[in-house]
Amino acid sequence: MKLDKLVGERFKERPADCVIDSHALMVRGGYIKQVGPGIYSTYTPLLRIARKIEQIIREEMDRIGAQEVLFPVIMPAALWEESGRYAGVGAELMRFEDRNGVNMVMGMTHEEAAVHLTREFGNSYQRYPFSVYQIQTKIRDEARPRAGLIRVREFIMKDAYSFHTNSEDLDACYDRFYEAYEKIFARAGIPEVVSVKSDSGMMGGSMAHEFMLLADVGEDTLVLCKECDFRANLEAAAKVSEVVISEKAGLDKVATPGCKTIEDVCKFLNLAENLSCKAIIYQKADGEQIVAFIRGDIEVNETKLRNVVGAEIYPATEVKMPLVAGYCGPVGLDGVKVFYDNSLKGIENLCCGANEEGFHYTGLNLERDCGAVEFFDFAKVVDGDICPNCGKNSLELARGIEVGNIFKLGDKYSKSMGMQYQDEAGGLHFPLMCSYGIGVERLAASICEVRRDDFGPIWPLAIAPWQVHLTCLRADEEAVRAVADGLYKDFLAAGIEIIYDDRVASTGVMFSDADLLGVPIRVIVSPRNLKQGVVEITSRDKSLKESVEIGKALEFVREKIT
């Protein structure tokens, strides 16, 4: 490919609406062009990167026995009504009517299609286990696209689905995909990707891992242990809090005029915040109020609380009786569903609201004063917390980009969609399923985010748009051009992926464009080099810089890229 014919503009100035560096570089380097919020056209360089990533994924999927299929992008809503997700999923599922008024959906994920495709094949235990995957465009009407290709509304995804007759087999397959994912990320040039346990979200199911690339611009918060290999998504990390030792005391109602926040109360009564019981009021979709009680110095993680409650919850918009805003406490609170966080367990002298304007209790002992209360974990983990695995105060929070995920779905889809197989004895059962996803362009953008310098991306060889970038300085001099043209032909003939810059332009422009394209190996032909009968061969990551005889350049480069 000749660089002067490469469609797309490369330019110097950072686009004003790019917030993260990889996004700015991809726009500046002529990789993408925005069409609408979260919708992009892809120029040749990024498409070539995406195709290489897809090929790596394809090879690793095939290696573990998954087979490639293709599901439709658009599906009748009826298929999604089978699983219950037509009603269950929100506005991110794009819906439309066809010309006959039939409700249709745009595929955001393909569990339904996978069950639909395989449920006849899967009617006998003898066919199990099996797995299918596809690499295809997904449509999701994201509430807020952001950060270039990190969160978009249309993107290419590899999604795989496996089917099993028992949980041991499912676990084994899950592990195989897990290992395949590690290989995929390593081959793509980012072996540092880590997996974390995650909340299983709308997909349902029992266990899930997200594959995370640590980056400050990541949307997800991870909990990592500095002392052991404990890693979890913030929503899935168990909070361990030390029991605060306190002197026993009797329940005592005290006046706390005007003290509506836990800070006010503790200051007024001269108490430590970790000896207070804070009430956070939520409501369900139907308006029913629920109260989460948690230690005063700890915050609620709403996702964890949502899982404990087992329903959507929202911060209360208004506080209704019997709750008293600012003075809500567990003592004598009837008719409202309440949840206690683990952090309150074992504390014998707490301060809490008295459910009466202007009054709090001190000396609260939950077990003594409220009967047999049940404790849950819905507390937010913070830096320095205790690791649930090794017990040290060694947890730290980090940001990560989710580049892949794997889910144990169980029988959620097979049951709802009536997929069954017969066992040896003729009994009918619902197969168990897992699903596995990797976002292709997000992966490319993430790699750009962690493999770059001030001048452009530094693409790993395995996914680089080209292997070699040939630059001819002073292409207006015939002798120089002749050598460069010759090398270009030789490299092409040798099957090496090469981009050739033979423009008559200043060196600065040519080098800057090369930096933006981020091709790993660079070959420079110039009058200066020609005088010595050599070409200069460098690498984008600056680890290589050598003068090589013109006749030996091809062999030299071939060695570097294989």
Added chain:
RNA sequence: CGGGGUGUAGCGUAGUUUGGCUAGCGCGCCUGAUUUGGGAUCAGGAGGUCGCAGGUUCAAAUCCUGUCACCCCGACCA
């Protein structure tokens, strides 16, 4: 959906508070010359209904009303 911000040439922007514009600058683009190892220099040139629609005014990029779009924060997120 809530909060904030911005719309001026392909990109980046000045001008808007206080109306006087025939809209300025840099990059990029076209022509020519001189250059050529890190985004060259000089000369000449093309490119704008100032997001859109109304309104106020002798006069609107600038003031008013409406509307659309995009960006950021939040909600949401397999």
